[in-house]
Amino acid sequence: MSSKLVANQALMKQQNRARVIYTLWKNSPISRTGLAKMTGLNKATITNIILSLQEENMVVHKGSLHGSVGRAQKLLMFNENYGLCAGIMIRAKKINLAISNVHAKILWSTDVPFSAEESPLDVVDRVASVLEEGLAACKCYSEKFLGIGVGTASLLRHEDDMLYAIHSIDWRNVPVIQYLRQRFQVPIIADTASNCAALGEKYFGxxxxxxxxxxxxxxxxxxxxxxxxxxxxxxxxxxxxxxxxxxxxxxxxxxxxxxxxxxxxxxxxxxxxxxxxxxxxxxxxxxxxxxxxxxxxxxxxxxxxxxxxxxxxxxxxxxxxxxxxxxxxxxxxxxxxxxxxxxxxxxxxxxxxxxGLSSELGVSTPSIIGAITKVIELLFQ
Missing domain, CATH: 3.30.420.40 (ATPase, nucleotide binding domain)
Structure with a gap:
C-alpha cells in the first residue's frame, strides 16, 4: 500500500471523526441511526468512532428512544463537561475572563481592571494568575483544560498573533499570546473582539x-x-x-x-x-x-x-x-x-x-462567547 493511500485513509478517518463530533455536539441527544443519517456514514463507521469517543469520555449514553416498532435506540449525548474552555477579552480599562463548558455555558467569570500606566506584560501576568484561580474553582466540572480564546480591542497581526496596537492605552506590539502559551501549555487562539463577537453570534446568536x-x-x-x-x-x-x-x-x-x-x-x-x-x-x-x-x-x-x-x-x-x-x-x-x-x-x-447575546456578561457577552467558541471549534478539526 502506497504512503499516499495510507495518508489519504488517515485523513478520511480524521474527517469522519470530526463530522461525527460536530454532529453530536450540535444535535445531542441523538441515536446512532440518527448520526448515520445526518453524517452520511455507515453504521459500522459510526460505531467505531463512538467507541473511541466513549473511551475519551467525550460521549455518554443518555436514555433511550422508544419507537412504535423494534428495539429502543440508545441516545448519545456529547459530554458537556468533557473539558473547560477559557475566554479572555482585552479592553481599554479592564480585561474580561470567563470559563465555560464545551457548550459555552459560563461556569465562572470575572474582570481584571488595570491602568494605562501598568506594564502590559505585568497586566497579562496578573490575568494569568486570576485565570488559574478560576480553573481551580471549576475542577468540579472537569480537570481537562482545552484551551484559551483571546479577543482584543486592538488590531491583531494574524501572522504571529501580535497585538499590533491598542491606541487608547498605548499598547503596541505586545506578545500576549506567546506569554500565555508558555504559561498554560494549551492551544491559544487569538482574534479581534469584533471577529470573536461575530463568531459567537454565528454559533449561539x-x-x-x-x-x-x-x-x-x-x-x-x-x-x-x-x-x-x-x-x-x-x-x-x-x-x-x-x-x-x-x-x-x-x-x-x-x-x-x-x-x-x-x-x-x-x-x-x-x-x-x-x-x-x-x-x-x-x-x-x-x-x-x-x-x-x-x-x-x-x-x-x-x-x-x-x-x-x-x-x-x-x-x-x-x-x-x-x-x-x-x-x-x-x-x-x-x-x-x-x-x-x-x-x-x-x-x-x-x-x-x-x-441577542448581550446579556449574561453585559455587552461583552458576544465577544467572550466567541473567544470561547474558538476553543470549542478545535474539537471539530
Whole structure:
C-alpha cells in the first residue's frame, strides 16, 4: 500500500471523526441511526468512532428512544463537561475572563481592571494568575483544560498573533499570546473582539443559520466582524474589520488616527463623551439634547451601513456592544436612513438587529462567547 493511500485513509478517518463530533455536539441527544443519517456514514463507521469517543469520555449514553416498532435506540449525548474552555477579552480599562463548558455555558467569570500606566506584560501576568484561580474553582466540572480564546480591542497581526496596537492605552506590539502559551501549555487562539463577537453570534446568536453577516461592535468606537459564505473573513494580514476608520465625511471631525470624518467619530459614543446607557436614560426622561445626539448617531450609523450593504449585500447586520443600551433611539433613525439609501428590493431582504447575546456578561457577552467558541471549534478539526 502506497504512503499516499495510507495518508489519504488517515485523513478520511480524521474527517469522519470530526463530522461525527460536530454532529453530536450540535444535535445531542441523538441515536446512532440518527448520526448515520445526518453524517452520511455507515453504521459500522459510526460505531467505531463512538467507541473511541466513549473511551475519551467525550460521549455518554443518555436514555433511550422508544419507537412504535423494534428495539429502543440508545441516545448519545456529547459530554458537556468533557473539558473547560477559557475566554479572555482585552479592553481599554479592564480585561474580561470567563470559563465555560464545551457548550459555552459560563461556569465562572470575572474582570481584571488595570491602568494605562501598568506594564502590559505585568497586566497579562496578573490575568494569568486570576485565570488559574478560576480553573481551580471549576475542577468540579472537569480537570481537562482545552484551551484559551483571546479577543482584543486592538488590531491583531494574524501572522504571529501580535497585538499590533491598542491606541487608547498605548499598547503596541505586545506578545500576549506567546506569554500565555508558555504559561498554560494549551492551544491559544487569538482574534479581534469584533471577529470573536461575530463568531459567537454565528454559533449561539441570531445569525446561527446565516451565511453572510456583518457584526458591528459600536460603543466608544466601531469595529466589525464579517462572515462571507459561512466563513469568517480576515483579509490578507488579518486586519479586516477595522471598519470604524472608513471615511464618512472628509470634512468631518478629526480622528486620533490622523484622518478626518472617520465613521466612528460620527456614529459611536465618541462625539458625546457619554456612554449609550447614559444617553438612553436621559432620552427616556425626555432630554432633548440626548434625543438629538442619539438620532444623529443613528442616522450616521445607517449611512455607513448602507455603504456596506451596497458593497457586500449581507443577509443580516448585527449591532452589538454598548449601543444595545440605546434601543429604539438608535435603531429607528438607523433603519430610517437605510430605507432611504439602500435599493428597496435589497432593503426588504436585509435585517438589522441588536445582538441577542448581550446579556449574561453585559455587552461583552458576544465577544467572550466567541473567544470561547474558538476553543470549542478545535474539537471539530
Amino acid at each position: 441570531i445569525a446561527e443559520n446565516v451565511s453572510d453577516m456583518l457584526y458591528l461592535s459600536v460603543g466608544y468606537g466601531i469595529g466589525g466582524g464579517l462572515f462571507l459564505g459561512g466563513k469568517l473573513y480576515r483579509g490578507k494580514e488579518g486586519f479586516a474589520g477595522d471598519i470604524g476608520h472608513m471615511t464618512l465625511d472628509p470634512n468631518g471631525p478629526q480622528c486620533p488616527c490622523g484622518k478626518r470624518g472617520c465613521w466612528e467619530m460620527m456614529a459611536s459614543a465618541i462625539p458625546t463623551g457619554k456612554s449609550f446607557l447614559e444617553l438612553r436614560q436621559a432620552a427616556d426622561e425626555g432630554d432633548g439634547t440626548a434625543i438629538a445626539e442619539l438620532a444623529k448617531i443613528g442616522s450616521n450609523l445607517g449611512k455607513g451601513i448602507a455603504n456596506i450593504i451596497n458593497v457586500l449585500n449581507p443577509e443580516i447586520i448585527v449591532l452589538g456592544g454598548d449601543v444595545v443600551h440605546a434601543g429604539k433611539w438608535i435603531m429607528t433613525p438607523c433603519r430610517s436612513t437605510l430605507q432611504e439609501q439602500v435599493w428597496p428590493w435589497v432593503w426588504e431582504r436585509t435585517r438589522v438587529e441588536y445582538s
